[in-house]
Amino acid sequence: MALSRDQMAIRVARELQDGFYVNLGIGIPTLVANHVPEGMEVMLQSENGLLGMGPFPTEDQVDPDLINAGKQTVTTATGASIFSSAESFAMIRGGHVDLTVLGAFEVDVRGSIASWMIPGKLIKGMGGAMDLVAGADNIIVLMTHADKYGNSKLLPECTLPLTGAGCIKHVLTDLAYVEIHDGKFHLVERAPGVSVEEIVSKTAGEMVVPDHVPEMQF
Amino acid sequence: MAGFDKVVSTYEEAMAGLEDGMTVIAGGFGICGIPENLIKQIKKMGTKELTIVSNNCGIDGFGLGILLEDRQIKKMVSSYVGENKLFEEQLLSGQLEVELTPQGTLAEKMRAAGAGIPAFYTATGYGTDIGKGKDVREFNGRKYILEESIQGDFSIVKAWKADRYGNAIYRNTAMNFNPMAATAGKICVMEVEEIVEPGELDPMYVHTPGIYVDRLIQGTFEKRIEIRTVRQG
Numbered sequence: 001m002a003l004s005r006d007q008m009a010i011r012v013a014r015e016l017q018d019g020f021y022v023n024l025g026i027g028i029p030t031l032v033a034n035h036v037p038e039g040m041e042v043m044l045q046s047e048n049g050l051l052g053m054g055p056f057p058t059e060d061q062v063d064p065d066l067i068n069a070g071k072q073t074v075t076t077a078t079g080a081s082i083f084s085s086a087e088s089f090a091m092i093r094g095g096h097v098d099l100t101v102l103g104a105f106e107v108d109v110r111g112s113i114a115s116w117m118i119p120g121k122l123i124k125g126m127g128g129a130m131d132l133v134a135g136a137d138n139i140i141v142l143m144t145h146a147d148k149y150g151n152s153k154l155l156p157e158c159t160l161p162l163t164g165a166g167c168i169k170h171v172l173t174d175l176a177y178v179e180i181h182d183g184k185f186h187l188v189e190r191a192p193g194v195s196v197e198e199i200v201s202k203t204a205g206e207m208v209v210p211d212h213v214p215e216m217q218f
Numbered sequence: 219m220a221g222f223d224k225v226v227s228t229y230e231e232a233m234a235g236l237e238d239g240m241t242v243i244a245g246g247f248g249i250c251g252i253p254e255n256l257i258k259q260i261k262k263m264g265t266k267e268l269t270i271v272s273n274n275c276g277i278d279g280f281g282l283g284i285l286l287e288d289r290q291i292k293k294m295v296s297s298y299v300g301e302n303k304l305f306e307e308q309l310l311s312g313q314l315e316v317e318l319t320p321q322g323t324l325a326e327k328m329r330a331a332g333a334g335i336p337a338f339y340t341a342t343g344y345g346t347d348i349g350k351g352k353d354v355r356e357f358n359g360r361k362y363i364l365e366e367s368i369q370g371d372f373s374i375v376k377a378w379k380a381d382r383y384g385n386a387i388y389r390n391t392a393m394n395f396n397p398m399a400a401t402a403g404k405i406c407v408m409e410v411e412e413i414v415e416p417g418e419l420d421p422m423y424v425h426t427p428g429i430y431v432d433r434l435i436q437g438t439f440e441k442r443i444e445i446r447t448v449r450q451g
Contacts, residue, residue: 048247048248048250049394057449058448058451059451062448063390064250064392064441064443065250065391067248071445072445072447073443076390082390082393084396084397084398085273085395086326088322088325089325122300122306122310125298126297126318126321127297127321128322129320130320130342131342134340134341135322135341161347162346162347164344165344165346
């Protein structure tokens, strides 16, 4: 079975470490915040200028001056700090954020990522995505393995305009956990009940498959 | 006005001198921390052919979105746009030009302009369409593109509180692009919720020093919320 959105978030949350500063992109990556292991301290960075993002506010806590990068009302966590956009991107571009999790349309064997623009559709912009992929060393891309038509999103070369070139080393899809190095995908783990053959058949780029590919446990 | 006193009493006075074709740098993220009354004043003035540098372009009927109604904007320099129908229409019909800029690069372009730095190298955008035609240099084995800073004829900024000298404090994430925008305009106009006397703000907690601020006005703010998200509690 392919992983559910929550299972994908749970699997990524296992990459968190105590004391990590983490930036979570919009969509499924946001769910990772719900699965921080018990007893572990993680601080969420929101690129509009907040480090230490708390839960959504209750009705009486709503503050129009306090939002996240997705423009939703939020609260601050204990020990939070607030700063300007330049300061926020200084911590991102300066490589100070420990882990970045974001979605994508395509990733290729060289670690390039396309996540912001589909030609022919309305272009809204890259927001902070180009800064995040260029600045962070530790990035996990969270996406489905194939699009809704069954086309692989793990490619020999991205076909859509890039968000960043050669910057992605880890991809978690609904079928597999994949690492990227030496110009190839490397299959690390598979979703429960998903065969290596299925993963390989849905991966367009060259993929190295070790003798034993463990199943993810949930 | 005398000495360091930056206070003006009317919005007409605050935006005096804004002319067709000028570049205006605006603070705000989404519609959080936007100089909403200064934007309304630009609408009232009817100034046209403006280049607006702002992370976003407001929404229909609020924020920078209202400047689209009378086609006052020629060009937007932003990282994320299109949360309004009018924007989409004018973009698709070619009436509006958009220069998409990565958010961190946009913040840095403002910061650099205010700090007298004409251009800077960044890894952001290298190898993408954003890097096309830009100077590339390698430092310590990594490639960077040259990005130019952006100065505005005007910058329009929203802060929470300021003293009459323009020393200002922002509130929560309404800070966002405002501190950089304040430094990047030849004329910086700041609107605030409260003006206090010099000496009332603790100098240690001033975010924007008054040296950057040319005109200061107190306004009342609607502070609309773009995406109200709540939990049961």
